[in-house]
Amino acid sequence: MAARMSRRGLLGLGAAGAAAVGAGVVAANTLFDEPPVAHAASTADPFPFYGEHQAGIVTPSQDRLHFVSFDVTTDKRAELAELLQEWTAAAARLTQGEQAGPFGAVGGAPEAAPDDTGEALGLPASGLTLTVGFGGSLFDDRFGLAGKRPPALADLPKFPGEQLIPEISGGDLCVQACAHDPQVAVHAIRNLARIGFGKVSVRWSQLGFGRTSSTSRAQATPRNLMGFKDGTANLKLEDTDLLREQLWAAREDGAAWMAGGSYLVTRKIRMTVETWDRTSLAEQEQIFGRNKGEGAPLHGKKEFDTLDFDAVGPDGKPAIAADAHVRLAHPSFHGNAHLLRRGYNFVDGSDGLGRLDAGLFFIAYQRDPRKQFVPVQLSLAKDDPLNEYIKHVSSGLFACPPGVRDAGDYWGRTLFE
Template identity: 60%
Template sequence: MSPWQVSRRRLFGLAGAGAALAGAGAATGYGLSAAAGPGTGVIAFRGERQAGIVTPAQDRMHFVALDLTGTDRGAVGDLLRRWTLAAERMTAGLETADGDAVPANRYVAPADTGEALGLSAASLTLTFGVGPALFDKLGITDRRPAPLAELPRFQGDRLDPARSGGDLCIQACADDPQVAVHAVRNLVREGFGVTEVRWSQLGFGRTASTSTAQATPRNLFGFKDGTNNLKAEEPELLDEHVWVGAEGPDWLRGGTYLVARRIRMHIETWDRSNLDEQQQIIGRDKGEGAPLTGTGEFDPADLSATGPDGPVIADDSHVRLASAQENGGVRLLRRGYNFVDGSDGRGHLDAGLFFVAFVRDPQSRFVPMQRTLARSDALSEYLEHTGSAVFAVPPGLADGDDHWGRALLA
């Protein structure tokens, strides 16, 4: 029998993975094949890179930032080991631990909270990162890389401390929101006594494509978002712009940095703007998503083109100011999501973009771009940045007993 025995979740109808996965599991010896891919609903947890970065972006996300409640490095290391075991099981469509999800003894708390029983793995990925303050708390400041520093305050920021920062982060992405929420809920539960939630964010409707097989999605302003995003099928560009190289410490080489920004969009004001104004602000047409100098979505934007009134793509347009041409060739791998968090009590929706980007160096690459956008982007009139965080995301895990944070805390 495999160390990962058939779970009650499978017995309750894990139809998404199906009998084919059970057969694949027999070949690998621990439940589900590491080679399982598109069409199975299972994405390999271990590998050279953490899943959830260049993985084709799923439809839903639950992101959580946590703080350490103590300074015991051993306790943190033990938690990360337990988190890894639970994460690997959940991404395979299993409960967080072996045993009955509904115990026979009704006076025993179930090991798994149970809301994902009967659901497939839904392409769940779990991505782990560490924040700047963790190194001070654990007395390992000599291991903190220079780029891992809190982001500066940008012009117009209205950051809520309760929605910013964090010692650790977990990004759960899936094609079923309940699967993503279940994963975060159970990891948070496992961390009781060692970590506590600082903030979290639910997202829907991805706002970027991370694979050439995906169509470009739209944000809540109704425009296609992330047309020129880096893709999984561009390994050389990923090496240049996303993955940390020899400049990073041993524990981070092959990993990356995650930048998170909660951006409230004043959609009611935007919705009263006429179409021409909206398109001039963005620099693209709203229907096809083409730059104002082209006819197709993927036509290159001609930033030098001029018309009777000046540049065809305005100097303060979002497309121009966010372009690689205007930022020294810098590019980011975007992986954001839309959000609607109720209303603000004044008749306006608290809605917007939860911006997530992966980048090789946030200080030299993201910060200059964001400073330019905050200062000059016409779109800024309709945006309000309310949360901010940065995390270092280590590389993937090797087979065996390798676990999150092992190389960092060794």
């Protein structure tokens, strides 16, 4: 059998050193308070694949995204479980900078299709993480899984003002690929789709760039395409107690197989950036409730100043308006509901009318969307003045199972037991 070819090995130390532009990051304690795991020291290096939880959730957010939703085309339960095992084996290789299959792109028989598509040869791991989720539609009568559908995977309600496009919403399975190199992320998704041929088909996919949230305090808060810092109050991997309470599913939640997993909500939010760009700075800041430069609350000076919703401005009116985005979304108005966001900007060309097809691909993880995402989004959908400039066109909800513990485990094993 031909030896595996490591992409990182092909680069050599010189290229790996040149890519070491990222600062070191810290790792979260697991749900079971295990010692922190050493994470990637540079943007070229890999993150661990095995663990209690899937990588790509509390992992410090990478710069690029390729998200894909699949429809399962086989009706055989055994084939679905087999696919998840094949995907897991490939993901374990890919995330460590190796090729998707044991023979790689050039190591197999010339008359056979390669084990890897080859476009990532010579590239490092680039912090690639792959995270899988199961949509509600997977729990129909095809695979005998209906009785295992988690209560927290209840269909999202219809929110006021949304204009969802069915063809780019939902799906049986999803895979989130995040990396610091877009070619590495695309390569990973391409190879999983190749492996799944005949068992799954791509329903929709989304490329993203410029992460719009920080998932670690070692990261600066990024900006969305409206120019504002996004996710200042986001859950962080250092918030161990909050993660246990707000992020990770537990056995007592009604689906024992999801213990250690999390629930993923995606929303493609198109922005009418041309209209926004003609809006005065004062109005933009009033809509968000923060200033555009520093990201500070309108009553404060620094980004992380505590929000004071009772503070008044020089005119005697509330410094942060009652319908400001930061107020409507704040945990204190929603039973202390927090979200761990790791969304991305997108620009998908133009709409044919001279306007950019651009916006935010919103990604949020939580323990129970019924108690977290749904009440927050209902409040925003009804009262947020930002709705004049945005439109929700895609939606997804997926149950992301616990992590893969070792080479004998696989994504979703607890579901099929």
